[in-house]
Amino acid sequence: MTERPTGEPLVRLSGVNKWYGELHVLQDIDLSIDRGEVVVVIGPSGSGKSTLCRTINRLEGIESGEITIDGQRLPEEGKELARLRADVGMVFQSFNLFAHKTILENVTLGPIKVRKQSKADAEKRARELLDRVGVGHQADKVPAQLSGGQQQRVAIARALAMDPKVMLFDEPTSALDPEMINEVLDVMTSLARDGMTMVVVTHEMGFARRAANRVVFMDAGRIVESAVPETFFTAPSSDRAKDFLSKILNH
């Protein structure tokens, strides 16, 4: 379970600090993620989990420290940054499918505009991916016609279409009705099995136990604890993690 490939980590954050005005939202974050590793980020609301995710593809800038992806430092802005973002898939809590495009167009937009694939190639691959996440027959609908669970699976297919090196998931099931959570988690579990490098902010402990190599616990902008899931859930070492787990386990 803890066996990891050697060499340069795929994603590395070192000494990362970020402020929102007065609020020190990320404090001295050090985190390395290896190729094929699945890291679950857990912690109380407002602890900085989303911000952490969003700094990894620079949807948010940082004030100090360094973030590298595949050994390459994140560029500041412009075309370089856009190219790097193409290699980092992101799945949002609220899906964020392009509302004016069909499901198929949602998935082909990036490959056509960023990867410069032909429309035919992009569509062929998009249909494969949509089939893989179980929404192949919805390709010609628009997002508003799909259920939340289906939309989130399309969002995963849209990210996969870019052949990302790493995928970020920010509470991908939090906006879903309970009966749709598993259909999304199943897709994510199968991605993890196939060796995708993933950073997943989630409180779904079943998923963490099943798919994660490591659980990172955040509180008040800091990484407080980092452990394999079994250890973290059964014997957390910090008081804050114990306190947090007792709260989420009790409801």
Next chain:
Amino acid sequence: MQFFTDNFPLLRDAFLTTLGLSLLAGLLALVLGTVLAAMRVSPIPPLRGLATFYVETFRNTPLTVVFFFIVFGLPQIDFVVSFFVGAVLSVGLYTAAFVAEALRSGINSVGPGQAEAARAIGLTFGQSLREVVLPQAFRTVVPPLGNVWIAMVKNTSIAAGFATTELAATLPRLANANAGDILLILLAVVVGYMLITVPSAYGIHRIERRVAILR
């Protein structure tokens, strides 16, 4: 009827001047307004600042003052244009600020998640705007842009005070010569404006329905 047949050439030319002025100024306002709106939402602070300065300046200056500046102020720095071009510039530059505001509110009505998702798949700022944000913003801006257009058509009447013989300029001229036909003169001028604004309103309504179905 005698009045109309006598004055038809003048009214027709004035109508065509108003129409030409509206179309040219509208085109200028649309192009410049789109650029300004893109600047206002761009990630580059100096561009944002420049566009905000432009919009606030023109929005808060009476159109007559803009005309005065273009027609009488610019020649002071050796930039002389004909009265008609001056009118196009005045109305166009002024209206661009309102177009930019309408577009910007349309852009802001598209949830931030849409632009974020676009950037997250690696689209550049320009691509995100073109492919994702503007097509959605367009839906919400058709009615306000329509209002800007209709207000602009009527605003071209300010050109009457700056030596351009458009529709409104015919009012005093015809009234002097035909004191008994004031109501007819007014009617002719109002109909002239309505020949532009009423079909516009119909067209705007059609476009609005088209883009709504597209959804």
